[in-house]
Amino acid sequence: MKGVQFLVAFVFLALASSFATASDPSPLQDFCVAIDEYKSGLNVPRNTSNPVGSTVTPVNVAQIAGLNTLGVSLVRIDYAPYGQNPPHTHPRASEILVVQEGTLYVGFVTSNPENKLFTKVLNKGDVFVFPVGLIHFQFNIGKTNAVAFAGLSSQNPGVITIANAVFGSDPAINPDVLARAFQLGQKVVKSLQAKFWWDNN
Structure with a gap:
């Protein structure tokens, strides 16, 4: 639960920063207009019976219109035992991931010419950062389901698997x-x- 609280605090700090630096009040107005279009149900486990053994549930501008121009979004990721979020990139966002349940092996690869791999085994409550645009992954190395939440530095981060x-x-x-x-x-x-x-x- 602390991981979720951390991410909520992260998102609200980013929102507050956006509001404080915005010279045009329209982002705040857009957010207030759309506040009723909230996303519920991120506490509900998702079905992971697919070829990769994971499901990503996004909360971005496509789900909450009020996120437009605010520069933040969120995802919940459910992993079956030995499931993975396969190598992918977010072309418009860095990502900060916190493990809520389970044990994940995570990593990212730097750009050419080094292509250096950075990895870490994360347990409940651990946090890891994936820099913008770099190929990264998560793999559930445990025998039980795992859950993580991630904040992204764009309302529309994009994903390329x-x-x-x-x-x-x-x-x-x-x-x-x-x-x-x-x-x-x-x-x-x-x-x-x-x-x-x-x-x-």
């Missing part, structure tokens, strides 16, 4: 490109494309 984007694009990327980029045979590439295209569509 690497495997889905590369192998599941529509239309598909030319297999010659992916075969050479990933040093794989064309049969493997086409198999991955068929799988991820089906999953995405």
Whole structure:
């Protein structure tokens, strides 16, 4: 519960900062108009019976219009045992994640040319930061379900799941490109494309 309180405090501090520095009062007016469009139910566990074993429940400008221009959003992430939030990026936001239940192995990779991997095993109440735009992941290494909440520094952070984007694009990327980029045979590439295209569509 302390993790949730921490994130709520983080979001309200960010909101207060936005209000204090805004010369145009419209963000505050927009928030007050939309305050009744709140999001409830983040205490409810989500179904994680999918190929990756996790479900992300977002609370961003698409769910609460009053977040527009405020520069914050929130997600709840549920993980099945050994489930993961696969490698992905947020092109418009840094992320701060707090574990509410379970044990997660988390990490991010720095940009070229170093591509240095930073990882940590997190337990209940632990916090980890993922810098904006970098590929990162979370993996439930426990035998029980895990839950985390994350604050993001944008009302519309975006998400690019690497495997889905590369192998599941529509239309598909030319297999010659992916075969050479990933040093794989064309049969493997086409198999991955068929799988991820089906999953995405």
